Amino acid sequence: MRKHLSIAAGILLTIAIQSALAGDPAYPAKNIPAALKENAHLVKRLDETIIKVNDLTDTRITYHYVTTVLDEAGAEDVQLYEYYDKLRDIRSISGALYDAEGNLVKRLKQSDIRDISAVDDASLMTDARMKRHQFFHNVYPYTVEYTVELRYNNTAFLPYWQPQDDIDCTVEQSKLMVTVPADYALRYHSYLYAGEPVSTADKNTKTYTWEVKQLPALKTEAYPVEFYRRTPSVFLGSTDFELEKYKGNMSTWKDFGTFIYKLNEGRDALPDNVKTKVHQLTDAVGSRAEKINALYKFMQQNYRYISIQLGIGGWQSFDAAFVGAKGYGDCKALSNYMMALLKEAGIKSNCVLVKAGPAAHTIREDFPSFQFNHVILCVPDTKDTTWLECTSNTMPAGYLGAFTDNRPVLLIDEKDSKLIRTPFYSMDCNEQRRNITATVDSAGNIDISATTIHSGLQQDELHSMIHVLSEEKQLEQLRKGLDLSSYDITGYHYKELGTAIPAIEEKIQIKGHNYATVTGKRMFLVPDILSRSGRKLDAEDTRKSEIKFDFPYRDIDTVNITLPDGYQLESLPAPVTVSGKFGTYSSSVTLKGNTLNYVRRIEHKSGVFPAADFPELMKFYATIYRSDRNRLVLVK
Template identity: 30%
Template sequence: MKYRLIYILTFILLSKNITAQEGYLITDFELKENRGVNAFIREYVREIEINSIDQMTISDYKVITVYNQKGNEAVQAYAWYDDSRKVKNISAEVFDASGNKLKSFKARDFNDKAAVDNSSLYQDSRVKALPFNPISYPYTVIFEKTIVSENTGLIPTFYFVNRSDVKVKNSKYIFKYDTKKNKAYFKENSFEGLGINKTITADGYEYEINEMPSFKSEELSIDPSRRFPNIMTRLENFNLYKYKAQGITSWDALGSWYYAELLNGKSDLSEETLNEIKSLTKDLTSKREKAAAVYNYVQNNFRYISVQIGVGGLQPISAEEVDEKKYGDCKGLSNYTRSLLEAIGIESYLAIIEAGRSKVNVTKDFPNFIDGNHMILAIPEKNNTYNWIDCTSRTNPYAFLGDFTDDRYAFVIKPSGSEIVKTPAYSNKDNYQKLEANISFNTQGKINVEGSLLTKGTQYSNRSYVASLEKEELKKRDKRFWSQINNLEVQNHTFVETKDSLKLKEKFAFTGTHFGEVINDRMLLQLNILNPFSHTPKRYHNRENDFKIQRGFYDEDFIAIDLPENYQIEFVPEDVILNSEFGKYTRKITLENDKIHVYKSFLLSQGEYPKEKYESYYEFINHVSTEEKAKASIKKI
């Protein structure tokens, strides 16, 4: 009897262990098959059910194996929530490489914290996140969550996978709704060649993919929203924070609804403010002068903060509230500026845009509120054009956006006639930098530099903030900018900013050490230590992705190098001209008694290019980087 009991208990324990290992045992064969992959999504199902015009349920089920530290970010075991979006349930289980369960997590075990950033004054958004820190790899996570939201106008975009170097075994999107009471629209992005199956069901649609290979992480790859397969979904009738919409089928209809519902009563200003702004602009004659004066007034008297309470993610706080508190978020400041302009008879429109260094467009043929993370202001000009201003910037000149919102489609919101419009582009030679400098040095390598720097376009916007730095911060910034100069000591650095012509002129003087390399009675001198282009792109033997040069630029350097006494020029590199469809590089050297004059120009052309041309791009950039290291030799007389 005793031995029989031991046998039964042993059998139960072994059976339990075998069962645990069957699904999530990570074999050597699997590791070999998935070599080069950071994570493996075994199963990922999202089901969205529209229960009514003002309620939807979003359920996620994901089983993912993580092979290394880089794969941790693919787990995404968290849930955002606020007053209009509730976490109904959330749980997780973690298994080791042998398939043994390490730990189970219930809702109470998840970390719960405010979802705020440093520029946020107040928000009601929070996040529940899985508190698991792996100590070994690989491991597997089963993650489940259910969200109930009233905002059927904000159906999240579904990505079958949204990370590079992540392989997928099965990924599925299920969308259910009452087909008799509403109409759903879908935008299928980047489906080509992946074999994604679409099924029309009695109550909606299903999309599914099996055995999807990973997308390789590569330098200069195009935007993820255009690389990774995804589905955008919207309803014709929806709810947005208690505001209901019916029959929305176009950007025009969406803009008219937004204007009527979310901007209603948001433009009122006090008599005191109205009189102040009219007095400020009464002696100005042109529309541009008046609009610029209003923009400068807002820049000088109001500060940016983030407001994300309730509908605050889309609706501006009132102009009166901004006026009283002297701060606002992008929507509040844009609407406040719009209200001030309206008070002096200048029409302007709010515009929703996707801001950031990467140029991401609002989807032209799919009206929605998921696109966009920022709001700016569009002021109509002649010939159906606009002047654009970002009311959160305290430094941008009037009608200049810089590289945060340039060259991308935005949603311009009007009472009628709302439209998708592209913001101005600053391309190639628009983004100009001119360096002029004189270098003198002694045989111990001490260097003295005096020069000037002129910037325009996005090069101007990227440097304009430097002019407002405190003295010590400026010194630190200069040491980073001229990091190739050892022991740099700045004697002088001044600025002249011409906002009307979008120029920044700098004058500088500094010293350093260890310039040149002494070899017996010779010295080797690097000819361009002030503005060398030193980037070497990564090389790929089998490039998988097309690539994009996000922004072009044009640099010119004029450098004069004075030789020390009793030295003469022994050797200088030959002149170079490199021509490519990606740009042009020129270096010319002229000699004048005891001076070496170096001229460099480098044009890099923005654009999208097929993957087959990446090797040519690599060769061109690598050649430029090599030429920038060119040295001259001088010899003691």
């Protein structure tokens, strides 16, 4: 199942199974409304989450869900997987499988549940484990039912409720019930949920209930906003909380930042030998920027990223002495270590919590809570701020790539923790400038020599490739990325240019086979050799999601093609220019002697655009798609 497919009281499962054993079918597939089968692979028949906060160190959660799998495409997404560690434990798991008529096929046996480590390739050590189970059944439709009971020893990480897990999952009925002590201040934030939760109270407790019914499948939409903004979702947050005897409050970002600061306070003491090294590197260096660069390079050359997550270690850093002695650390430990190096050199810096990921540019800024998965370092100054990605051994100081750029982050400070933003890289930063010289022979074969400068966010993937992959694997990736029907790469070379906004020069030599089409006396040639757009959008009826582009970019191609002797121009593509909300595009072709000159330029804007603008986007991309494939015709 996609985490979590849902939830409810354990007694409901028992009743359902007892009914099935008594001969009464449970959840026959024929009872699913036709509207919920349309465009769906899964149907949540019943989905309940019950949360009971007993005190700051005891939260009980029951997930109960009944899901009908309509076809093979939904089978993988209905498996159960539940994590546990020192902060939460699994009290019980039960389940059952039903056939299309709703008859009980089998019950879950505890011996069928796999208990495995949740360690990943980047982790040296973790206490996280996972319990997994899947009913393997291939007669569709069928229905699975699970009940999972958990206990959290804290109130810091309250789960969220999102009945739909993906666009192809429909929902008959889903409910969230949260019970808290009468004096406990529960915070919540909802999206696309009509009205307020139903609230009830007695002498000792308060209960909040959210419920939705009959949620149909969503339509596939190009470039949508985050999924939780497209379907009913409810996020929960604590005020006072306790995490392994550390108490805090997250009513405001400042309060939350104060908790993180105190959790890591006093962990920046460096070993004496490292202090000596800091002064050797910086005492004779003049400028502040040079000191930062010297210490950052020292850390990159001598320390590496390894994740170690034990208990509260997901939020509390290993101290600087540990990193200094071991030569490794996770994102928190390395950022804290770099902060200690700078402190020894007389430069103040702050650790920063960030929700990292190329598609994670937003958080719920008006809802303070645990929304972060990474730590970086901010070195503030009156004129300029330097950002450091301390887990990278190759990125230049001051640059953050698509993993952490342009998003709200929480700066951790002793007195003034607050949300700030990481750098936004403008169109001028994110460029791809390509120059091509090529020669076409009379058979339509082409020799290509291309030099491309990739900069900013447009060099991120290439940067990773040349630092991680072998030359053989680099060539393999390069071959996959060229839009040519038949070709050989005869040479390639990459060079990092060492600029403030990182840039990589790429040189490629290619022999293309039958690039131009020769038919009788005529030759048909597409002048756009390497930059043809693959974006071709279908019309979307009743578009709902806003349109989201995370970063702007500029591509400029200049192509000079030497044509074969004996051919004359018969027709030339007309110049194309288009400009609108999403950017500008132009292309032009000229011929001088037997040399063809082609210039293509696109500037694509970033931002969030209204759903009503989708027809304009579709037209913009259609124009580019057609123009990139325009052909000129030569005749003997």
